[in-house]
Amino acid sequence: MPAFSCRAALGAATICALSATSALAQQPAAAAKIDPADTAWMIVATALVLMMTIPGLALFYAGMVRKKNVLATMAQSLAAVALISVLWIAFGYSLAFVGDGPWIGTLERAFLAGVTMESVNPAAKTIPEVLFALYQMTFAIITVALVAGSVADRMRFSAYLLFSAGWFVVVYVPLAHWVWGGGFLGTAGLLDFAGGTVVHLSAGIGGLVAALVLGRRQGYGSDNLAPYDLSLAVIGTGLLWVGWFGFNGGSAFAAGSRAVFAITATHLAASAGALTWAAFEWATRRKPSVLGMISGAVAGLGTITPASGYVAPWHGLVIGVIAGAICFWACTSLKQRLKYDDSLDVFGVHGVGGLTGTMLAGVFATAAIGGTAGWIESNPQQLLIQLYGVAVTLAWSGVATFLLLKLVNLFAPLRTTPQQEMEGLDITQHGEALQ
Amino acid sequence: MKLIVAIIKPFKLDEVRQALTDIGVHGMTVTEVKGYGRQKGHTEIYRGAEYVVNFLPKLRIEVAVDSAMADKVIEAITSHARTGQIGDGKVFVTPIESALRIRTGETDSDAL
Numbered sequence: 001m002p003a004f005s006c007r008a009a010l011g012a013a014t015i016c017a018l019s020a021t022s023a024l025a026q027q028p029a030a031a032a033k034i035d036p037a038d039t040a041w042m043i044v045a046t047a048l049v050l051m052m053t054i055p056g057l058a059l060f061y062a063g064m065v066r067k068k069n070v071l072a073t074m075a076q077s078l079a080a081v082a083l084i085s086v087l088w089i090a091f092g093y094s095l096a097f098v099g100d101g102p103w104i105g106t107l108e109r110a111f112l113a114g115v116t117m118e119s120v121n122p123a124a125k126t127i128p129e130v131l132f133a134l135y136q137m138t139f140a141i142i143t144v145a146l147v148a149g150s151v152a153d154r155m156r157f158s159a160y161l162l163f164s165a166g167w168f169v170v171v172y173v174p175l176a177h178w179v180w181g182g183g184f185l186g187t188a189g190l191l192d193f194a195g196g197t198v199v200h201l202s203a204g205i206g207g208l209v210a211a212l213v214l215g216r217r218q219g220y221g222s223d224n225l226a227p228y229d230l231s232l233a234v235i236g237t238g239l240l241w242v243g244w245f246g247f248n249g250g251s252a253f254a255a256g257s258r259a260v261f262a263i264t265a266t267h268l269a270a271s272a273g274a275l276t277w278a279a280f281e282w283a284t285r286r287k288p289s290v291l292g293m294i295s296g297a298v299a300g301l302g303t304i305t306p307a308s309g310y311v312a313p314w315h316g317l318v319i320g321v322i323a324g325a326i327c328f329w330a331c332t333s334l335k336q337r338l339k340y341d342d343s344l345d346v347f348g349v350h351g352v353g354g355l356t357g358t359m360l361a362g363v364f365a366t367a368a369i370g371g372t373a374g375w376i377e378s379n380p381q382q383l384l385i386q387l388y389g390v391a392v393t394l395a396w397s398g399v400a401t402f403l404l405l406k407l408v409n410l411f412a413p414l415r416t417t418p419q420q421e422m423e424g425l426d427i428t429q430h431g432e433a434l435q
Numbered sequence: 436m437k438l439i440v441a442i443i444k445p446f447k448l449d450e451v452r453q454a455l456t457d458i459g460v461h462g463m464t465v466t467e468v469k470g471y472g473r474q475k476g477h478t479e480i481y482r483g484a485e486y487v488v489n490f491l492p493k494l495r496i497e498v499a500v501d502s503a504m505a506d507k508v509i510e511a512i513t514s515h516a517r518t519g520q521i522g523d524g525k526v527f528v529t530p531i532e533s534a535l536r537i538r539t540g541e542t543d544s545d546a547l
Contacts (some may be wrong), residue, residue, distance in 0.1 A: 064481075224486040226479055291481055332483030345482060 034118070035126040041255035042127045042135055048246025049138035053145050054081055056243055060236030060298075061149050061344055064291075067228040068424025069153045071432050076160060080145035083161060084168055088137040096173045097121055097136060100182040104174060109133075123180065124253035135250060140176070143199045144168050147401075149344030150207030151214050153225075154421050157429040159412040166404045167206060171397050175202055179389065190389035191365055191372055191382065193262065194251035196306025196358035197389050202397040204351015208342055209401040214415050216341035218422065230290055237294040241270055244301045248308040261369060262308040265316030266301060269308075272317045273300020276324025292328075295349060299327035302353035307361035310370030319360050327352050355390055362386035436531035436547060437505045441496045442470060442524040443516040448494055454511040455498065464497040474522030493524060499531060499547050 058077035062070045084092075091110045098121070099106035108114065112130060119129040144164050148155065155163075175198045178185040185197075192198060219225065227233065248266040252259035277296025278288035303323035304316050311319070331348035342348060362383040365374030373379040405414060415421075420428040427433050443451060448465065455463065469490035476489040500508055509526055517523050536546040 224488065225484070226486050226488075227481060285480060289480065295482060336483055 033120060033125050034128055035254070037255040038126040038253065039128060039131060041259065042124075042131050042250055042253065045246035045250025046131065046135045046138055048243045049135070049142065049250065050081070052240050052243035052247060053077055053138070053142045056236050056239035057142060057145050058236065059232045060240060060294075061152065061233075063229050063232030063234070063236060064227045064344055065152050066225060066424070067434055068426055070228055070232075070426065070434055072157065072425030072429050073148075073152055075157065075430060076148040076155075077145045079157075079161060080148075080164060081141050083164060084141045084144050085137055087165060087168055088140050089133070092140060092168065092173050093133040093136060096176040097123060097133070097181040102182075102184040102187070103177070104183070105177055105181055123182075126254060132253070136176070136180075139195060139199060139247075140168060140172055143172055143195070143203050146199070146203035146346055146350055147206045147210060149346040150211040150342045152343040153217050153425065154214060154415050155210075156413055156416050157425075159408050159414045162408045162412055163210075163404060163414070166408060167401065170400045170404060171202055171206060172198070175393060175396065178392070185389050185392060188388060189372070189382070189385045191310050191361045191370070191374075191386065192306040192358060192389065193309035193361070193370070194248045194305045196303075196354045196361065197393040200302045200305060200350040200354025201358065201390065201393045202354075204347045204349075204354055205394055205397045206401040207346030208340065208351060209398055210405060211340055211342045211347070213402065213405045216339075217343065218418060220341045221339075227291070234290060234294055237297055241267075241297060241301065244270070244305075248305060252309055258309055258369070261313055264313035265308045265311055265319075266304050268313060268316030269300035269304035269320035269323060270297045271300070272320025273297050273303070273324040273327075276300075276321045277328050280325065280328045295331065295345070296324040296328070299323045299349050299353050302350050303327070303357035303360070306354065306358045307364060310361055310366065310372060310374070311364040312366055312369060315364045315366075319357065319364070322360065323353055323356060326356055355394075358386050358390050359383065436534060436543065437500055437502050438529045438531050439498045439500065439505065439508050439512070440527045440529070441498075441512045441516065442468070442493050442526075443496060443512070444518065444522060444524060445492055445494045447516045447518075448496075450515045451496065451512055454515040455508065458504075458507050458511050460498055460500060460504070460508060460511075462498070466495045466497075468493050468495045472522070472525070491522065499534060501544055501547060 054077055058074040062073040065073050089112060091107060094107050094109035095105045097105060098109045112133065115129050120127065121129045121132045124132045144167060147167065148160060177183040179190060179192050179198050180186060244266050245263045249259040249263040252262055274293045274297040277292045277299065281292040282288045300320035300323045304319050307319060327349050330352040331345045335342060335348060363375045365372045365382060367373040367377055372382065374382050408414060416425065416428065470493050471489050471491055474491060476487060476491060479486050479488055498508055505528060512526055533543060534546040535542050
């Protein structure tokens with residue numbers, strides 16, 4: 001999202017207030033700033049991003065775990081949708097995007113209180129406020145759902161629900177406010193178009209901490225933990241890839257060139273990422289794997305996310321190549337050397353990708369496209385601001401995740417018992433099994 | 436009566452089935468199994484995690500015939516399931532104590 005000026009926000013708010021109360025509110029020429037094209041696009045974008053979680057992420061993740069845990073893994077995505085949707089409308093949206101304190105918003109829009117058909121949020125003045133809230137909700141949902149990937153195959157469902165609710169409140173909502181809702185990171189000039197810090201880096205580091213706290217799966221490093229059905233993961237990747245058009249394109253909050261540039265950079269990054277990861281595997285393993293191609297694509301997508309609205313479309317190719325290379329390294333070399341069991345590579349792909357992309361946004365930012373110049377336009381100082389955003393996200397998400405896990409553990413043990421883990425989460429957590 | 440159990444490579448099923456039909460065997464049971472003998476498994480790699488897979492997919496065919504037919508059946512299966520490569524499989528013959536057709540109640544040779 002582009003940073004907005006306080007004056008413009010005040011102006012928009014005044015106009016909205018006037019138009020809501022004015023008898024002339026029905027006249028199209030008067031003051032209703034809601035644009036039908038922008039609104040139509042954003043409705044579609046909202047649907048696309050929701051699709052990224054269900055069934056996109058559900059399939060992507062579930063295809064990679066063992067048969068006995070497939071349904072439970074999908075349940076985590078389903079539960080994220082249901083739980084976070086309610087919490088978002090209840091207070092999440094309000095705290096993140098209403099009010100302009102540097103640290104947190106207000107509760108004036110709890111349960112969307114006071115919204116009218118004409119109200120808009122200053123961050124997206126040409127679409128209905130409720131639509132803006134709904135769109136942002138889909139981001140909150142997928143961020144929470146992403147974290148679970150690190151602790152696949154071994155987290156107790158009850159603990160997962162408590163942890164997800166808590167993580168949403170303590171990590172996601174504040175970060176969203178700080179970067180996008182008028183908080184201190186946005187006002188400092190941090191460039192994060194669609195969630196390099198708020199979504200990917202925070203989920204990545206949260207996942208890594210969770211993986212370290214919960215510990216490795218039984219049989220990690222010795223047993224066969226091969227994926228149940230990678231074709232599910234491929235289908236999930238397709239839904240994520242297409243959905244990302246809404247994730248990055250929709251972050252323009254308008255139907256226009258900005259959205260198109262973002263989508264194009266996004267698509268190119270995914271393509272370049274897939275090819276790069278495949279190339280590395282071909283070189284090091286003699287065969288390019290399907291898992292590698294989809295991982296490379298997702299790495300490219302996650303990495304371009306913060307930069308997508310600030311860079312030229314062709315920059316997406318460069319960023320995608322870097323993403324494929326660095327995430328390949330993180331998921332193979334780094335993980336093997338440090339021996340942590342980040343089961344579905346949330347840190348390796350989203351964490352490392354989000355961090356890299358946030359920094360690359362500072363490299364490739366092009367003033368004519370996104371209003372801010374990066375290193376290539378002789379503004380290396382932007383890199384420091386990006387680093388600031390990365391550092392805050394790492395520290396906040398990392399520490400808060402750790403403390404939250406310890407707290408949740410007092411109420412519900414985080415990990416399933418060894419017996420439950422052996423039998424499988426589907427049957428022990430949900431009483432169901434794939435036939 | 437004999438129960439002939441053959442473990443064969445999966446892609447050989449149609450050939451073996453056709454050969455058995457040609458010699459007058461009109462029923463069989465097929466199960467998908469995993470196994471290994473002298474054929475080594477393979478290594479699968481998922482994002483850098485290597486798993487050695489010892490078991491290979493095979494098919495288990497079971498045919499129940501009169502003892503007089505047994506040799507012909509073994510020869511039909513063996514000649515059509517063979518590729519000459521390691522992992523072609525094995526054939527086992529065990530005696531059947533009794534047999535029964537569920538629909539009609541026929542027993543022994545009438546049930547085969």
